[in-house]
Amino acid sequence: MAANDSSARVRSTAAAALLAALLTAAGFCVAGIIRGTYPFGSASRSTNDLGAQYVPVYAHLWDILHGQAQGDLFFNWQSGFGVGFWGDFGVVLGSPLSLLVALFPRDQIDLAVFVLTTLKLALAAAAMVVLLRKMRPGPAWLAAALGASYGMCGWAIDDAAYVPMWLDGLIALPMFCLVGEWSLQALTPGGVRRTNRLLSVLVIGLFWFSNFYTAYMATIAGGLVLLARVLTSDLSWFRRLRVLLRHAVSVVLGMALAAPLLIPVFTANSEATTSPSGFFTPLPLDKFLSRLMPLSEGVGASASLYVGTAALLLALTLPFNGSLKAITRVVWTATVVLLGASFLWSPTQMFWHGFDTPNGSQYREAFVLCGVLVIVAWLSSADRAPSPIALGGAAALLVALALISQGSPFLTSGSVGMLAAAGGLTIAMMLTLWLIRRLGNRGWSGLPVVAAVVLVIVVGVETTLSAVVMDEQRAKFLSASAPAWGPQQTEQRDKIVAASDWPEYRTDPGTRTTPNDPMLLGGQGGGLYSSLLPASLHETLSGLGFGWAGFGRASYALDNPVTDAIFSIGAAMHRDDDLTRVDAPPLVTVRPGPAPDVPFTSAYGLQERLLGAQVYDVPAYRGSLVAPGLLTLKARCPVRSTVFLNFPQVGGQARLAGGEWQALTASRRPRTTTSSKMVELGKTPASGEVLIDLQVVAAVRGAITPRGALGCLDTAKLATAVSGLRATGATHVEAGGRSISATLKPGSTGVAVIAAPALPGWLCVRDGGKPEKPTSFGGLLSVSLPGPTERVSCEYLPPGLGIGLAAGGGALLITFALVLAAWSRRRPSASAEEPPTQGAN
Structure with missing residues (x-):
């Protein structure tokens, strides 16, 4: 009989998990259909870094898996003229689900990323259902509704839907809490006898491998949830300590199991171009709490706390729920309050982010509070529908939330109306279920089903509409970084592939669509956008005249024949999609001796040092102010030379008098977040007098120097070199x-x-x-x-890989030793034991 009950619970949990996954996937897709975003319309969904960084990295993974890349998982020959790739793999592609991109055609890489995103959201919802049903028995339909609320929470849609690797953390949180449940039940008298030691370590290791950044946050949250479970259990204090110790050992071993990836990533990060830490300014409480409301959006400026009105209302019933023990109400209420407060205090906020306040979204840990709210909602309603007193108390708190949030700029016009409608329906259905339970189910057998269906619909409709509003509002502030793959990209890639002859020479695709065009379109160039872009590479390329953005983490291509020769670029794609071929030196050249160790006074000097020949004339020039922001520079260059201008700390545009304007792109905080590349202005006129119009939009003090910015290239000398x-x-x-x-x-x-x-x-x-x-x-x-x-x-070989392999291997050996020790202790009495029974809740 017990076996039949256990099998029935497994089937109902699986059905609930599937329903939650389908509700989440459907809601995410319907929101895209309503918005008309890719793949359901022409609007790009590549918000922020999705199109500029992540989609190209997935495209490169596709090439690796199909044997078409120049490089492998450890190294990338296509970007930055040759950089390590294992770190980028660990940051973006660590999830095993990333391998699914290989099943899609390459020209459908945007579709592959969309499907992966949807799948991760659905898996997060399903994982939450499994956790809830493990923590406490309860209605499968309610677990499905709460799972979908978690899968479509505000953080998932507003913060992580365009940063797909963060969604691994959304899955990790319920899975880490499940590991905690295994530790708790393994030490509960009369609980399950299976320890799941090996599985616990593997689960921790898998998600730390998938995305260590959000796994770190999920690990902290999982520990806090287990602590609350332990404090509200009936275990002795000795057993409680054993539960926490067992869980800590699983976490440490799991993290060590991921060391072959983690240590190289941390090593690469220590050698990467640094960016300044952000400045954290806590939100006022009313604005902070307003993000619990439906149809709200904060564009990364606030914590995305939305979990749906139904889940929020059920969570708010917990302090008033007399059917729960007082210790349960006190501990879980304190857990929620303290978690929320930790987002508003600078020291704890830094702790959530590994003691490095991020630039951009400041509340990247918000998903942990979303998960805890859903757990609390389940604990308060799984055994029975909350009483009218509990529902009344929760309703009062919802009204207070609406009143407090009225002045928040993060609310849209329908927020209060949606809160009232969804809250009212949820209360009505819960009161119906409470009355049926209280009065008995005489003749009302259909009402519980109706109430369940209505609540599931409420969750589905509200979360979908909130996703629509979030995406719509965000698009007003964060434009798409790149279009989805189309005929133009196919034509560009075909040209690049046809012209390529690696490693005889490089074929540079440029960086017109994204800084990662070498990975997206093919070829081998200097373009690279990565948080792990090496500082030494940044220094070399910027010294040569390459432009950059993102605090030096995004390098752009440079149209310059000297750097083409230095880096063996024999073919290059230009702005009009015209691809040109030139004779280039081989990838490996022989020089008579080391590079001269003398300071260079300009980018032209460094180019000549690496080329091994003098090919530029670097004249002095005079400047005059024509109008506010408009200057004229005068200089003399050899006749028939090509004029280049290098003002890296100036934003605006420049041209030879009467010529075509060339953009200087250091318009956003020059020298800090952006730097202009060297630009070609044209040929020196027959008079030898060069007149340059310079229109300045942004510049730092001292950016316009009296010498070193102007270079006159002798193409004949270059050909000889x-x-x-x-x-x-x-x-x-x-x-x-x-x-x-x-x-x-x-x-x-x-x-x-x-x-x-x-x-x-x-x-x-x-x-x-x-x-x-x-x-x-x-x-x-x-x-x-x-x-x-x-x-x-x-x-x-990636630096740190050897140490990582040793640490991971050691963790695996220790885990197997612990499993064997537990198995040997259980074996003598195994034949006398009863079948496993339901564990403690």
């Missing part, structure tokens, strides 16, 4: 996923320079000799050749 590098460079180059090797001309000595950034993680050998760390040739990878050398080979 390129011919020299081709004559002495490698005769054959081979590139693997994370390796490169070159066959040199017989008798080559000096320095072999590889047109890739000098980054930690490389080891090189000469003629099959002993591996050694390479050197830096002005920021490029280089290998000294003290004697005649015919072959140079280099291989890359």
